[in-house]
């Protein structure tokens with residue numbers, strides 16, 4: 091600080107005031123850390139320049155922040171991602187200069203809106219805001235994981251699941267109850283990881299269940315909003331690869347797998363788990379619903395092959411094409427569910443049974459499962475590949491886009 095500078099404390103922050111003689115005017119320059127734009131305030135004899143020269147982020151800070159974003163352990167959510175995107179574009183390209191995307195191109199439209207909303211914000215300010223946002227994000231996500239050490243993550247190593255192993259039973263519990271156990275990308279990966287681990291651990295059987303009042307609400311529809319640089323085509327392609335791998339894990343799972351559902355199940359988790367489970371136990375409160383057509387989508391999880399075989403082609407059509415919801419009793423009558431238990435005694439009865447099963451010789455059970463399923467394995471992988479390829483096209487359709495927009499706009503997520 092030179093001899094013409096004074097430091098003033100204004101309660102919440104420190105200002106540096108520099109005094110300059112300027113053609114008979116007294117010019118005072120004030121550095122105000124949280125001021126994002128240059129402001130000039132005129133007084134009769136002085137001009138105050140509020141600026142943040144000292145705080146301006148360098149190109150290096152900006153690059154560091156971009157790298158930091160890639161290392162964030164937690165998804166900051168779509169709203170923040172849009173903010174980051176818009177600030178990045180503004181900082182690197184200046185004001186939005188792209189034509190407005192069409193109404194059905196939701197993702198690009200949301201991105202365009204966010205960028206356009208920044209108007210003529212100067213590049214430097216956008217760069218600074220980007221750096222500030224990343225810095226606040228890193229510390230808030232770090233501190234939230236310190237405050238709540240993700241009880242589950244800490245004890246199980248998973249973010250979206252609770253996995254326990256006891257009495258010869260590995261239990262994989264979907265654990266996003268506030269989102270009705272919708273499967274986000276992380277959950278897909280974690281389920282695959284948990285299944286692979288369970289196939290090698292010393293448990294005899296594996297149970298798949300859900301925490302909260304939904305077994306699962308199927309694919310997390312916000313998955314559709316996270317668009318990679320290659321656009322919606324790349325997104326659809328990645329989705330098809332992910333789904334194929336996910337369903338493939340169920341097809342290849344070597345041990346007895348039991349789906350235990352006390353509550354409604356929606357969408358595609360029921361399909362792989364119903365199609366390849368040794369047993370499906372449901373409470374009389376559970377329902378089964380595959381609203382593929384409602385979402386402009388098509389069957390997956392090999393349901394186009396397994397459901398007509400298990401139920402009947404006509405009943406499968408009602409469920410897979412018309413999205414008819416089945417009660418547990420109806421699903422049981424049609425062979426999709428092994429047994430239905432009263433809701434009040436569900437846990438007790440099911441776990442008593444599972445514990446008894448887990449005491450059976452594990453190798454015998456595995457070999458028996460193998461002999462039942464192996465004849466179908468190749469066919470199931472082929473069906474899975476075909477379903478994923480059809481879905482890849484569906485995800486690009488207006489029908490699918492509209493359905494997703496309807497769901498997301500219902501809760502103003504767009």
Ligand SMILES: CCCCC/C=C/C(=O)SCCNC(=O)CCNC(=O)[C@H](O)C(C)(C)COP(=O)(O)OP(=O)(O)OC[C@H]1O[C@@H](n2cnc3c(N)ncnc32)[C@H](O)[C@@H]1OP(=O)(O)O
Pocket residue numbers: 268269270272273304307308309310311312329330332333356357358359380381382385387390497501
């Ligand atoms: C990459 C592979 C893709 C493979 C293809 C897969 C196909 C499918 O899975 S098809 C099935 C897709 N799922 C759905 O269509 C279900 C959508 N959800 C609902 O209809 C409802 O949420 C409900 C019936 C499951 C529950 O209704 P309600 O009791 O009224 O609870 P809320 O709607 O308030 O939900 C609470 C909370 O959870 C969020 N949420 C629920 N389901 C999903 C979902 N599938 N995707 C994303 N988010 C979901 C919902 O938005 C609420 O969130 P907040 O508003 O933040 O509280």
